[in-house]
Amino acid sequence: MTDEPGPPERARYLTAVRGGGRLCPEDLAPTVAALVARGLLTSPATGYTAANPRALGDRIGAELRTRAVRLLLHAERLPGTLRPLAHAYEALHGPSEPDGPGHAVRGVDGHDATGIRGRISELHAACKVEFLAAQPGHCPADRLQKTLTHDLALLARGCSTRILHQPATLDDPAALRQIALRTQQGAQARVLAEPYERVLVFDRAAAVIPAAEDRSRAAIVTDPTTVAYLVAHLERDWARATPADRHLNAPHPTTVRIGRLLARGLTQRAVATRLGLSERTVAGHVSRLRDRYGAQTLFHLGWHLHGERHG
Structure with missing residues (x-):
């Protein structure tokens, strides 16, 4: 089954909605079974009832973002996995050209938890125009405090700074004070009560994303197409979020x-x-x-x- 409902399924769903949100219980068309499997129709004894598609969109979006992170992680690991084989080949045939098939994937640079902190500090220091961040889940005040110096330096340099939080962060009064310190210096903060992935974007030229489910590793992405894709999703989430000011004052x-x-x-x-x-x-x-x-x-x-x- 594909990620999105096809034209016949969309047409059948719209028929249900136009009919008051219900279909007859005896309707066993394949499109109805597919809509039930996706969660777009529920199937009580009295018939099929249309469900809100937003839940499906949120679930598929989260799955796609997770899949993208896993693919990037696989791309990072693949050259290391193949390196012993490449060494054996090159011992007989000589080294490959830098742009040849054995060359590491461009635009993805992986780090463990210790190394990523240093790289993020370097990216903060080099950022000149814009810093974007999506911070899902609870963000402890001590973690915000550690990056406060970097963020204030960005704002002092005139960099546009936008940070997206989830409501869980705003339940912590100490975290709220940290967010207020940034907004008082010109940063923008918004809140979105939807699932999204953690990402940091510097000057739309480099992005930092998790490279492991436990977030023990991170990948720095510099491929322009991939960075643009990540920014587009962040901008979409930002447009649906609400300003954090309503939580601060x-x-x-x-x-x-x-x-x-x-x-x-x-x-x-x-x-x-x-x-x-x-x-x-x-x-x-x-x-x-x-x-x-x-x-x-x-x-x-x-x-x-x-x-x-x-x-």
């Missing part, structure tokens, strides 16, 4: 009340009437909410507020 109580009313579907005018405020005052609070959630439009803001209210 509590909003004004009136702003909270206005947000709750907007989440219930009231218009700005209706909110102003309900709270006895001018529309201009409400608009000011809405502007702060949009900044807090990184929402470009009122519709986008309403989507965030509704999701938070029912999350």
Whole structure:
């Protein structure tokens, strides 16, 4: 089975959605069986019910990212595995040309936990324009503290700095203080409650990714196509994330009340009437909410507020 549903499966899923999210229990078409296997349809006794495709997309995305890391790790190990064979061959035929089949894979440089810290420090020192980071899971304050000097030096040099966290990091008050130190100096931080892989990107020229499931090793990738691929995924996750400011500073109580009313579907005018405020005052609070959630439009803001209210 391929990673994505094919055209017949997508058509059958859309038929289910247009029919109120259900299919008849006697429908045993192959496409229905495939949709059930993917988790896009559930199969209770009363019939087939459409499920939200986002869960499938998140799962497949996480699997693909894990697969990509494993392939990069395999690419790193392969030259070492073949080296004894290459030595035996070259003892008879002479060494291969640098660009020949026996040459190590370009653009992937592997390190253990000790070596990677030194290489990351070098990359921080050489970074001139932009630093991007995705930090999944809980990030202890002591780990943030160790990189604080590097990050502040980047910001002092005028480097754009964006860091993506998961909500688990923000449950730690000490980690929150570390994040606040960075944002006060100009760094941007966002929060995404979805699975994603750890990655550091320096000037869009080099990326650091895990090279082992236990993160005891890391790979530094410099191949432009691979780095661009990693940046594209990070940018996609960044666009869906919300600014960390909402976790760092509590909003004004009136702003909270206005947000709750907007989440219930009231218009700005209706909110102003309900709270006895001018529309201009409400608009000011809405502007702060949009900044807090990184929402470009009122519709986008309403989507965030509704999701938070029912999350």
